[in-house]
Amino acid sequence: MLLRVSNLTVHYGKAVALENVSMEVAEGSVVTLVGANGAGKTTLLRAMSGLIPATSGGIWFRDRKINGLQAPKIVEMGLVHIPQGRRLFPYLTVMSNLQLGASLRNDKVAVKQDLDNVFQHFPRLYERRNQKAGTLSGGEQQMVAIGRGLMAAPKLLLMDEPSLGLAPLMVAELVPVIKYINERGISVLLVEQNVSLALGVASQGYALQVGRIVLEGDIEKFKTSEVVKTAYLGR
Amino acid sequence: MHTESLKRQRRNITIAAICVVVGLLFALPQLGLSVYFMHTLIGVFIWIIVANSLRLLGLSGQGSIGHAAFMAIGAYTSAILAKFLGWSPWITMPIGVLVTVVVGFLVAVPFTRVRGIYFTMVSLFFGIGVLAVNQVFNKWTGGYSGIISIPRLFAYIKTPYYYFCLALMVICLLIMYRLEHSRIGLTWKAVAQSYSVASSIGINEAWQRILCLGVSCFFAAIAGVAYAHYYVILTQETFSFNTSINVFVYMTVGGAGLFAGPIAGTAVLLIIPELLRDLREYVPFIYAAILLIVLFLMPQGLAGLPAQLWQLIKRPARAKRMASEKEVGERAP
Numbered sequence: 001m002l003l004r005v006s007n008l009t010v011h012y013g014k015a016v017a018l019e020n021v022s023m024e025v026a027e028g029s030v031v032t033l034v035g036a037n038g039a040g041k042t043t044l045l046r047a048m049s050g051l052i053p054a055t056s057g058g059i060w061f062r063d064r065k066i067n068g069l070q071a072p073k074i075v076e077m078g079l080v081h082i083p084q085g086r087r088l089f090p091y092l093t094v095m096s097n098l099q100l101g102a103s104l105r106n107d108k109v110a111v112k113q114d115l116d117n118v119f120q121h122f123p124r125l126y127e128r129r130n131q132k133a134g135t136l137s138g139g140e141q142q143m144v145a146i147g148r149g150l151m152a153a154p155k156l157l158l159m160d161e162p163s164l165g166l167a168p169l170m171v172a173e174l175v176p177v178i179k180y181i182n183e184r185g186i187s188v189l190l191v192e193q194n195v196s197l198a199l200g201v202a203s204q205g206y207a208l209q210v211g212r213i214v215l216e217g218d219i220e221k222f223k224t225s226e227v228v229k230t231a232y233l234g235r
Numbered sequence: 236m237h238t239e240s241l242k243r244q245r246r247n248i249t250i251a252a253i254c255v256v257v258g259l260l261f262a263l264p265q266l267g268l269s270v271y272f273m274h275t276l277i278g279v280f281i282w283i284i285v286a287n288s289l290r291l292l293g294l295s296g297q298g299s300i301g302h303a304a305f306m307a308i309g310a311y312t313s314a315i316l317a318k319f320l321g322w323s324p325w326i327t328m329p330i331g332v333l334v335t336v337v338v339g340f341l342v343a344v345p346f347t348r349v350r351g352i353y354f355t356m357v358s359l360f361f362g363i364g365v366l367a368v369n370q371v372f373n374k375w376t377g378g379y380s381g382i383i384s385i386p387r388l389f390a391y392i393k394t395p396y397y398y399f400c401l402a403l404m405v406i407c408l409l410i411m412y413r414l415e416h417s418r419i420g421l422t423w424k425a426v427a428q429s430y431s432v433a434s435s436i437g438i439n440e441a442w443q444r445i446l447c448l449g450v451s452c453f454f455a456a457i458a459g460v461a462y463a464h465y466y467v468i469l470t471q472e473t474f475s476f477n478t479s480i481n482v483f484v485y486m487t488v489g490g491a492g493l494f495a496g497p498i499a500g501t502a503v504l505l506i507i508p509e510l511l512r513d514l515r516e517y518v519p520f521i522y523a524a525i526l527l528i529v530l531f532l533m534p535q536g537l538a539g540l541p542a543q544l545w546q547l548i549k550r551p552a553r554a555k556r557m558a559s560e561k562e563v564g565e566r567a568p
Contacts, residue, residue, distance in 0.1 A: 051435060075437025087432040089425050100425050103418065104437045152437060 001060075002027045002156055002187050003048070003079070008057035008067075010040075010047050017043040019211045020057070025156060025204075030178065030188045032198040032219070034228060035208035041191045042084055044208070045158045049081035050074045062155065076104050078155030084191075085164060086145040090134025094125055097133045097144050101151030111151070118147040121180060139170035146177060156187045163194040175200055199223055260401055264394050273393045275509045277465060279502055280400040281458045284407045286485040286497030288454035291411050293491055294420060295447035296427030297347075298355045300479050301362025302455055307474035308365065309335040309456030310463035314385040315375050317464070324388050328460040332453060339452030343445040350430065362479050369471060381470030388464045396465050403461055407454055412494055414450070423447050488529045490536020499538040 003025040010018040018040045025031045035041050046052045048059055050071040059067045061079050075081075088097050098118060102111045119126040122143045128136060133144055142162055149157055159178070163171045171194060178201045182188055192198035198205070205222045207215040215227040222228050264273065289302050313331030317324045346357050369376045376382055389395040414420050422443055426433045430440045463469055472478075489500020504525070508518045533540055 049435065051431075070439070071434050072437045072439045080437075081435055083432065083435050087429065087435070089428045089432065091428055092421070092424060096421055096424075099418070100421060100433075100438070101436055103422055103425075148436065 001025070002062065003189070004060040005044075005048070006058050006060075008044070008047065008059065009055045010043055010052065011055045012043075016211055018047070021208070021211070021213055023206050023213065023216065025187055025189050028182070028185060028187055029204060030182050030190060030202045031204045031206070032190045032192055032202035033206045033208060034192060034195070034198055034222075036193075038210070039208040040211045041208055042160055045081060045160050045189075045191060048074075048158060049079060051081075072104060075152055078153065079158070080149045080152045080154035080156070081158045082145050082149040082160060082162065084160040086138070086141040088133040088141055088144055088148070091132055093130050094133055094136070094144055095129040098125075098147050098151050101148035102153070105153060110153070114151055114153065118150055121177075122147055138166050139173070142166060142170070142174075143177075146181075150181070150186075154186055156189065157181060158189050158191075160191045161193060162190075163192060163197055171197055195228070257405060261398070264397055270393055272509070273397050275506060277393070277396055277400045279505050280404040281462050281465070282482065282485060282505060283498050283501045284404055284458040284461075285455055285482050286489070286501045287408060287411055287494075288451045288458070289482055289486050290491055290494075290497050291414070291454065292447055292451035293486075294415060294427060295423040295444050296351070296430075297444060297448065298483075299358035299451075300355055300483055301358035301360070301365075301476075302451075302482055303474040303476075303478035304362040304365035305335055305339060305452045305455040306459030306462065306478075307369070307469075308338055309459035310469055310474070311369070311376055311382070313460040314382055314463045314469055317386040318382065318384070319375065321386075324386050324464045328464065331460040331463075332456040335456030335459070336449055336453050339456075340445065340449045343448040347441055347444040347448065359476070359479075362476055366471060366475065377470075379471045381468060381473070383468045385463055385467040385469070387467055400461055400465070403457065407457060408498070411454065415494065419443075419446075484526070488526060488536060490533075490538040492535060493538045495538040496536045500536065503537055 001024050005021060005023045008018055008021045009016070021040075021044060023031075023033075033041055033044065043052065047054050047067065048061075050066065050069055050073070054067045057067075058065055061074070061077060064077070066074050066077070066079070089100065092100070098115060102114065105111050119129070124140060125143055125147060128140065133141060136144065146159075146162070149159075162174055162178075166174075174197060178188055178190065182201075188201075190198060190202060199219060199222060202219050205216065205219050206213055207222070207225075207227055209227075209230070215222070215225055260276075263276075268276075285302065285306060289299060292299055292302070309331040311331075312334045313324065313327040316322050316327040316330060342361060346354060346361070349357055370378050373379075388399065422433075422438055425438060426440045426443050433440045433443075459474075462473075466473075485500040485504055486497040487500070488504060489498065490496030504522070507521065507525070511518055511521060514521070529537060533543060535543060
């Protein structure tokens with residue numbers, strides 16, 4: 001198992017954000033995590049990438065316990081987080097943003113190769129490489145955020161609501177992008193509120209509801225589930 | 236591409252202009268520069284290093300109003316070793332810089348735990364703290380009255396000092412420029428824009444801010460030791476809070492966003508009072524007028540003035556072009 005979370009509990013102060021959450025991401029798969037606002041999806045991703053501490057339970061990545069490790073160490077191991085809302089460096093150029101994604105890597109040749117790959121796959125970014133990232137459209141910014149994630153040479157990419165605030169046309173473009181990432185051997189954990197996007201690309205799913213996993217398993221199960229509807233709409 | 240060739244052309248012009256200015260500065264003593272003005276320029280060279288080291292610190296989003304304290308540590312260390320142990324300044328100067336860098340890294344560990352305005356406040360307290368330490372050890376530092384007749388680098392003539400400080404400044408500026416445009420500089424800028432995003436993509440932002448402060452101290456200390464062995468006198472006033480604020484003003488008036496900013500700011504604000512020596516009593520007013528004009532009319536600072544003027548010249552032409560384009564657009568159905 002590439003990533004294994006077992007009985008993870010996270011508190012914000014005294015409030016319980018996640019309670020006894022267990023989940024797995026297999027090597028080479030696309031797994032989706034669904035849930036309404038406030039269900040704890042982002043919290044789970046932030047705990048995985050070492051940005052917030054866990055109260056109890058464990059997270060294993062490539063058979064190594066990673067909760068307690070510092071964020072840079074986790075990125076170096078290949079677990080890369082693309083945060084919600086495309087948090088870029090708005091006053092730096094597209095090129096700089098992409099280069100910063102590779103700031104932990106020392107293999108110059110491979111970094112150059114990855115940069116070429118990103119530009120090849122997102123030619124739009126090549127056109128705008130010298131433009132400040134903040135001046136790009138929402139869709140283009142999301143491409144920069146994904147490209148920056150890819151520049152870190154991830155084994156597992158955590159994508160936090162890539163469709164947030166995008167036009168429907170741009171959301172549709174995310175499907176081939178995620179498939180392309182997966183074809184390159186990168187596993188993806190996709191947090192989404194957009195059902196059709198999530199169910200369209202994932203093979204496994206988990207549904208979170210107020211900090212607990214309420215449904216898990218094959219994606220087909222999700223397509224017919226009542227729980228998914230409540231997980232999205234809240235109760 | 237068209238814009239890139241234009242960019243390259245502009246870069247070549249800039250490099251040529253820099254070479255001319257530096258060449259001229261090196262030639263000035265041969266062209267009959269007065270001893271007095273040489274003295275002024277030596278001061279300008281030293282303070283340019285400090286102002287740019289402050290800007291370097293600003294790259295990682297950290298503003299200091301106690302930077303003179305780091306100059307002080309280097310200057311006093313070197314001065315005391317040279318005066319009381321009789322060591323050559325050529326040996327004590329690197330020691331002074333080294334001590335400052337070590338102190339810089341040590342204080343950076345607790346200091347960088349706070350960000351933004353809180354860091355600035357801590358830097359202020361540090362600046363005041365160093366002055367207090369200066370008082371406590373007045374047996375060596377001389378306290379208020381200071382330390383005098385520090386051993387000189389060169390004999391009583393100014394020309395070697397002039398070349399030494401000019402070369403020092405050029406080298407420091409080159410290193411700082413390369414640093415800013417390296418991967419480290421890019422990382423610092425990223426940390427300045429958002430430390431949380433920076434750490435989410437794997438940058439150890441705390442360490443980067445510590446590193447930035449350490450490197451900034453290195454350059455501030457270089458200026459400090461050069462100051463000590465040129466002016467050969469250090470007092471409580473030399474590296475006071477006032478000095479730190481002055482350096483901050485040089486940087487801001489020149490334009491903190493541009494590499495040339497602190498250079499322009501330091502040069503203008505230090506040379507103008509010398510040119511207006513006959514109007515000495517009015518100098519504070521002129522100073523204030525410059526500050527106000529820059530703050531209100533030049534968002535990029537003095538160094539941004541050429542680009543600003545260029546925009547002003549270009550704007551009427553562009554407005555005209557846009558108007559004619561609009562006409563064409565309206566005519567077409």
